Amino acid sequence: MNRTVVALLAGTGILLSPAIASAHISVASGPGFANTTQEIVFGVGHGCAGADTYAVRIEIPAGVTSVRPERSDFGKVSVEKNAAGDVTAVVWQKPDQELLEGDIGYYKLAVRFKVPNQPFSTLYFPTHQTCKASDGTISTTDWVGTPTSGAGVEPAPALNIVPARKAGWNKFMVPSAISDLSVYFGDAQIVWKGTAAYSPNPATMEMVKATSGVTELTELQANVEVWVKY
Known part of the structure; x- marks a missing residue:
């Protein structure tokens, strides 16, 4: 994972809000x-x-x-x-x-x-x-x-x-392909796979896109390992 984006993320103190429930049950x-x-x-x-x-x-x-x-x-x-x-x-x-x-x-x-x-x-x-x-x-x-x-x-x-997780960094194995990362990582600060990163926070994603050597993570294939920070 890219240390520049990690440092920027820590410095901004970005917080994520829980999703608002819909009008349905x-x-x-x-x-x-x-x-x-x-x-x-x-x-x-x-x-x-x-x-x-x-x-x-x-x-x-x-x-x-x-x-x-x-x-x-x-x-x-x-x-x-x-x-x-x-x-x-x-x-x-x-x-x-x-x-x-x-x-x-x-x-x-x-x-x-x-x-x-x-x-x-x-x-x-x-x-x-x-x-x-x-x-x-x-x-x-x-x-x-x-x-x-x-x-x-x-x-x-x-x-x-x-998966059950702790505050800070967690390593997970993803057993099935995920096309919409927000479904399972909507409350994460950032998700890393190799040199690609995803965050549900738009400000963090702007940092990712502006960082040399880092690409935007948009989906995950089955049986891959990711690092996730909460």
Whole structure:
């Protein structure tokens, strides 16, 4: 890695802000850390066609273990299990008397679980949102889309899995090709592969482009080694 860019990066004190959650039902707590038990928060950005959210059912994908949903002011929580006793879905249900007159609420629903040991991959949590209007009308939105879904399918909440890391420099092996580096390195200060570098911070990238002997890192092939600073 180039010492000039490293020195400039350290001197600027550049800080990165976490991404802002979208208005859909999405993972609002940032990336998951491989082979680590952590709390994952799902943000419910809006209701359905002006109606308040009445219930949310989140499917738990295979490989996610030690699932423990957290109680919420939103409503009562329950789980669904398969024959082996594995949690396959978590459901939050709001009491009728606590329904809002319209779509004015933002809700956070949390689940604690062990993230699979699959760094540099993405897990999708198909989610089903039920809303209830003040006149009793029920409507449902299914957030189940993945990159292979057809057009018109609402996107499922996605958890990007990154390796466990420490502050400072970390060396990682990337098992699969990555075309969009911001997906897994969005909170990094800088990523190095040989003499090529990437940063989600525009100011840092300007330093990279202006430094002799350094090229811009735009993608990663499978089975390559990178150095990442957090």
